[in-house]
Amino acid sequence: MADVLLTVRGLEVSYLTADGPVRAVEGVSFDLRRGEVLGLVGESGSGKSTLVRGLLRVLEPPGAITGGDVHFDGIDLLAASEDALRALRWRRISIVPQAALNALNPVLTVGAQIVETLDAHGETSPTRARARAAEVLELVGIDPTHLRSYPHELSGGMRQRVALGLALACGADLVVMDEPTTALDVVVEHELLQRVAALQAQRGFAVLFITHDLLLLDALADRVGVLYSGRLVEIGPADVLARGGRHPYTRGLRAAIPPALGEDRVPVALDGSSPNLRSPPSGCRFHPRCAAADAACRVTETTRRELGPGHLVASHEEAP
Ligand SMILES: Nc1ncnc2c1ncn2[C@@H]1O[C@H](COP(=O)(O)OP(=O)(O)OP(=O)(O)O)[C@@H](O)[C@H]1O
Ligand SMILES: [Mg+2]
Numbered sequence: 001m002a003d004v005l006l007t008v009r010g011l012e013v014s015y016l017t018a019d020g021p022v023r024a025v026e027g028v029s030f031d032l033r034r035g036e037v038l039g040l041v042g043e044s045g046s047g048k049s050t051l052v053r054g055l056l057r058v059l060e061p062p063g064a065i066t067g068g069d070v071h072f073d074g075i076d077l078l079a080a081s082e083d084a085l086r087a088l089r090w091r092r093i094s095i096v097p098q099a100a101l102n103a104l105n106p107v108l109t110v111g112a113q114i115v116e117t118l119d120a121h122g123e124t125s126p127t128r129a130r131a132r133a134a135e136v137l138e139l140v141g142i143d144p145t146h147l148r149s150y151p152h153e154l155s156g157g158m159r160q161r162v163a164l165g166l167a168l169a170c171g172a173d174l175v176v177m178d179e180p181t182t183a184l185d186v187v188v189e190h191e192l193l194q195r196v197a198a199l200q201a202q203r204g205f206a207v208l209f210i211t212h213d214l215l216l217l218d219a220l221a222d223r224v225g226v227l228y229s230g231r232l233v234e235i236g237p238a239d240v241l242a243r244g245g246r247h248p249y250t251r252g253l254r255a256a257i258p259p260a261l262g263e264d265r266v267p268v269a270l271d272g273s274s275p276n277l278r279s280p281p282s283g284c285r286f287h288p289r290c291a292a293a294d295a296a297c298r299v300t301e302t303t304r305r306e307l308g309p310g311h312l313v314a315s316h317e318e319a320p
Pocket of ligand 1 (some may be wrong): 017042043047049061085277
């Protein structure tokens with residue numbers, strides 16, 4: 001059994017709009033090993049959702065994959081038929097989409113839709129599916145009496161937790177979570193992420209975890225990738241990135257985090273905003289916001305350089 005579960009090479013995703021293509025993901029490459037937790041971080045609009053929706057083939061028009069290669073356990077995901085993809089979903093790859101709080105069917109009770117999903121994706125016995133539905137809710141700290149509730153009777157955070165529980169309970173080898181805790185307060189978020197980590201350690205599924213919160217990945221992820229303006233600017237072991245990382249954008253994200261209690265540090269906000277993808281900056285996309293930018297950064301495209309084992313940074317030949 002190969003160690004690598006998911007391979008992404010040179011992935012390109014664009015939105016083919018009437019005003020021309022918007023290149024939202026450009027040349028993104030990474031591997032995800034079995035049982036590994038990979039965090040993907042970046043500001044709003046950096047292409048996190050586009051990247052995962054593209055590689056899982058759940059992108060809606062005008063979004064389109066315009067290049068690259070994605071393999072999941074030897075299966076070519078970009079060439080796979082809809083039937084082949086359906087067979088993989090939930091059973092082998094489960095997804096907690098962004099805004100999962102709106103993903104539930106409003107006319108079905110929570111219990112009915114959990115049973116329906118478990119039924120449709122491998123659970124053959126209705127009795128077992130019902131028992132497992134209660135487990136799904138318990139997994140994410142919701143009282144199983146809510147199996148009889150309709151989605152509108154739950155809070156946004158509770159709905160988000162149901163979607164997360166369902167994705168975790170399906171026994172997939174890969175669970176993809178796109179900002180799964182955005183509707184939750186920090187206490188519930190912390191508790192839920194601890195449950196996810198415990199379950200992941202116990203069952204050994206791989207996780208692709210998307211967030212804009214770098215701090216959250218320090219504890220959760222084995223490796224962290226940083227997206228900026230559709231490009232993966234740095235990827236490396238979580239402990240290396242926790243110490244600051246190498247790319248000026250990674251460092252900027254870290255410097256902007258408010259200090260922990262007792263930490264002697266003044267947060268420095270990242271100036272400016274992420275570029276409009278219709279007219280992205282030349283050279284290194286980050287150069288207009290980078291204090292260390294020089295003439296080369298403005299004109300020369302960056303290349304990926306390996307700084308250490310599994311630690312890659314988009315940079316210029318002379319730097320860093
Ligand atoms: N339908 C669309 N047409 C044109 N451009 C789009 C469309 N949907 C998304 N984009 C652009 O693609 C880029 C990436 O969007 P995406 O939703 O992937 O970002 P994100 O990193 O997930 O952001 P967030 O943290 O806000 O969820 C953005 O610049 C956005 O403007
Ligand atoms: Mg998103």
